[in-house]
Amino acid sequence: EEARSLNFIEHIIEEDLTKGYTKNDLRFRFPPEPNGYLHIGHASSICLNFGLGLRYNAPVNLRFDDTNPAKEEKEYVEAIKNDVEWLGFKWDKECYASDYFQQLFDWAVYLIKEKKAYVDSQTSEQIAEQKGTPTEPGKESPYRNRSVEENLELFEGMKEGRFKDGEHVLRAKIDMASSNMLMRDPVMYRILHKAHHRTNTDWCIYPMYDWTHGESDYIEQVSHSLCTLEFLPHRELYDWFLDQVVSSNKLRPKQREFARRNLSHTVVSKRKLLQLVEKGVVSGWDDPRMPTISGLRRRGFTPESIRNFADTIGIAKRENVVDVSLLDFCVREHLNKIAPRVMGVLNPLKVVITNYEEGKEEWLVAENNPEDESAGSRQVPFSREIYIEQEDFREEANRKFFRLKLGGEVRLKNGYIIKAETCTKDREGNITEVQCTYDPKSKSGSGTEESLRKVKGTLHWVSVPHAITAEVRLYDRLFTDPTPDGHKDKDFFDFVNPNSLQKVTGYLEPSLKGSQVGDQMQFQRMGYFNVDKDSTPEKLVFNRTVTLRDTWAK
Ligand code: ATP
Ligand code: MG
Ligand code: MG
Structure with a gap:
C-alpha cells in the first residue's frame, strides 16, 4: 500500500484519540437500507468504514437499517451481504435495526413519561402545514399538551393495532420555533399495518430513521457514525435523541458527514435504479450496464478494481461527479495484470x-x-x-x-x-x-x-x-x-x-x-x-x- 495522507475523517479520529478515546473505543458500521442492491456509491461508504476498521483494527458492523417494511425485502438483505463479502470485507456483527424495536419502544415510553414525546392525532397534511418555514416558526399541535396518561394509552393502542394507518403518530416534543426544521417536533413513529421481512406482524408501528439511527449506534456502541452530507442538518436531532438515553458510563456515538459520490453517465440511487429495473430498461439489478456492485461484478469488474477506485477518489467534504472513465481505468489496470x-x-x-x-x-x-x-x-x-x-x-x-x-x-x-x-x-x-x-x-x-x-x-x-x-x-x-x-x-x-x-x-x-x-x-x-x-x-x-x-x- 502506498502511503497516503490522512483524510478528514481520519483526522477527526486521530484528534479524538488525543482527547480521551482509546483505540478500543473505536467501532464503525456500514448501515444500508435493504430497499435495493448496493451501487458504486455505497462502495465508497463500505471502503471508508471497513477501511477505518482495518486501519485502527476496530470492529465494523453491518447494520441493516430496516425500518420501512413497505420497501424492504429479504432478497436485498442477501444481495447486500453477498456484495460486501465479495468486495473483500468482513463485518464484526450482522445487526438489524429491527432487532432494537422493543428497546426503541421502551425508550419512547420513557420519553412520553418525561414529557418529551406525545401522540399527535392530526393528519400528516395538517402536521406539515404547521411546520412553518425556515424563517417563520411553526405552530404547536393542539395535541401537544396531552397528559402523560393519555399519551401512554394511545401509544400502547398504536402498538396493539387499535388504529388504522395514519390515525396517530408519536412526535418528539422539542421546539416548534427551532431554526432547524428537523427539530420542530419530528415524528418518531408512524402506524403501518404491513408485515416486515424479519419481525413479520409483531409490529404495526415503525420507528423513523432519525429516532432509529443514533439509538442503534448507541446500542452497538459505534464510536463514529459516518453518513453522507444530506444528514448534516439531522445531526442536531441525532444528538438530541442521544441526550435522552445516553448513560455516562457508556460511549456516546458521534455522527460525522462526508460527501456522496456520484458517477458520470449513470444514476446512483437505489430508487432510480429500481425504476430502470421495473421499466425493463435493463434486464435486472445485475445487468452489466448497471452501476450496482452486482452489475459491475457480472460485467467483469474485480473487487480489487472497485476498492482501488474508491481509494483513488477518496472521501470529500463536497459533492462532485467522478468520471466513469476512472472506474474503467482501475479495472483495466488490474485486468492487465491478471487476465490471460x-x-x-x-x-x-x-x-x-x-x-x-x-x-x-x-x-x-x-x-x-x-x-x-x-x-x-x-x-x-x-x-x-x-x-x-x-x-x-x-x-x-x-x-x-x-x-x-x-x-x-x-x-x-x-x-x-x-x-x-x-x-x-x-x-x-x-x-x-x-x-x-x-x-x-x-x-x-x-x-x-x-x-x-x-x-x-x-x-x-x-x-x-x-x-x-x-x-x-x-x-x-x-x-x-x-x-x-x-x-x-x-x-x-x-x-x-x-x-x-x-x-x-x-x-x-x-x-x-x-x-x-x-x-x-x-x-x-x-x-x-x-x-x-x-x-x-x-x-x-x-x-x-x-x-x-x-x-x-x-
Ligand atoms: P440510495 O439513495 O441509493 O438509496 P441511501 O443513502 O439512501 O442511498 P443507504 O442504504 O441508506 O442508501 O446507504 C448506506 C450507506 O451508504 C449510508 O451511510 C449512505 O450515506 C452511504 N451512501 C449511499 N450512497 C452513497 C454515495 N453515492 N456515496 C457515498 N456514500 C453513499
Ligand atoms: Mg438511507
Ligand atoms: Mg435511500
Whole structure:
C-alpha cells in the first residue's frame, strides 16, 4: 500500500484519540437500507468504514437499517451481504435495526413519561402545514399538551393495532420555533399495518430513521457514525435523541458527514435504479450496464478494481461527479495484470493465404500473459484461411495506417508475416475476402532473421476451420448525458442510450472452448472480457468489461 495522507475523517479520529478515546473505543458500521442492491456509491461508504476498521483494527458492523417494511425485502438483505463479502470485507456483527424495536419502544415510553414525546392525532397534511418555514416558526399541535396518561394509552393502542394507518403518530416534543426544521417536533413513529421481512406482524408501528439511527449506534456502541452530507442538518436531532438515553458510563456515538459520490453517465440511487429495473430498461439489478456492485461484478469488474477506485477518489467534504472513465481505468489496470490473452475476431473478414498448403495446420506457441511469466503459454492453430477484423484491412490507406493494405505487410500475432496481394468484393463493393501470401521463414519465435523482422502492424486473427463461435456482448454507457438526473426540465429516462448493448457473434480461438462463467481474459486488441452467467457449454456468452486503451500496433 502506498502511503497516503490522512483524510478528514481520519483526522477527526486521530484528534479524538488525543482527547480521551482509546483505540478500543473505536467501532464503525456500514448501515444500508435493504430497499435495493448496493451501487458504486455505497462502495465508497463500505471502503471508508471497513477501511477505518482495518486501519485502527476496530470492529465494523453491518447494520441493516430496516425500518420501512413497505420497501424492504429479504432478497436485498442477501444481495447486500453477498456484495460486501465479495468486495473483500468482513463485518464484526450482522445487526438489524429491527432487532432494537422493543428497546426503541421502551425508550419512547420513557420519553412520553418525561414529557418529551406525545401522540399527535392530526393528519400528516395538517402536521406539515404547521411546520412553518425556515424563517417563520411553526405552530404547536393542539395535541401537544396531552397528559402523560393519555399519551401512554394511545401509544400502547398504536402498538396493539387499535388504529388504522395514519390515525396517530408519536412526535418528539422539542421546539416548534427551532431554526432547524428537523427539530420542530419530528415524528418518531408512524402506524403501518404491513408485515416486515424479519419481525413479520409483531409490529404495526415503525420507528423513523432519525429516532432509529443514533439509538442503534448507541446500542452497538459505534464510536463514529459516518453518513453522507444530506444528514448534516439531522445531526442536531441525532444528538438530541442521544441526550435522552445516553448513560455516562457508556460511549456516546458521534455522527460525522462526508460527501456522496456520484458517477458520470449513470444514476446512483437505489430508487432510480429500481425504476430502470421495473421499466425493463435493463434486464435486472445485475445487468452489466448497471452501476450496482452486482452489475459491475457480472460485467467483469474485480473487487480489487472497485476498492482501488474508491481509494483513488477518496472521501470529500463536497459533492462532485467522478468520471466513469476512472472506474474503467482501475479495472483495466488490474485486468492487465491478471487476465490471460487470447484471440477473438468480432467483425470477421476472411483472409486466404494462397502460398500456404491446403489442408495443412500447425500449432503456434502463444504467450498467455506478457505481464505474468508464470501464466505460461498455449497453442493456437494456424491454417490457410483465417479471420481478421474488417477494420484491419483497407485496399488503400495512408502511411499512418499500420494495419493491412494491398501491397503492405503485417505480422499475425504469434505467427507469420503476411502481405496482402488482392481482394474480392461483392456487388455492393464490400470486401469479402483478402488474398495474401506469407513469408514461411518469419514465424514468431523461430529464431530466424526473418522472425525478428520488424513490420509496423501486428494483427490478431483466428483460423477459420478451428474457430469457435460465441455471443459477445459489447456495452456502451447506459446514459448519453454525464449527469442524467441533473436536469430540471428532463427526466433521466430521456437520456437512456439506445445503443448501450450490442450483441455480435465472435469467432474465437479454440482454447476458449469450455470457458466457465466468470472466467476473465483479454481478447487481444479488443478489450477485456468475461464469461457471462447466461453462458452454457453449447452457447458461450462473453461480456466486454472494458476496451483496451492501447493496442500493440504502434
Ligand atoms: P440510495 O439513495 O441509493 O438509496 P441511501 O443513502 O439512501 O442511498 P443507504 O442504504 O441508506 O442508501 O446507504 C448506506 C450507506 O451508504 C449510508 O451511510 C449512505 O450515506 C452511504 N451512501 C449511499 N450512497 C452513497 C454515495 N453515492 N456515496 C457515498 N456514500 C453513499
Ligand atoms: Mg438511507
Ligand atoms: Mg435511500
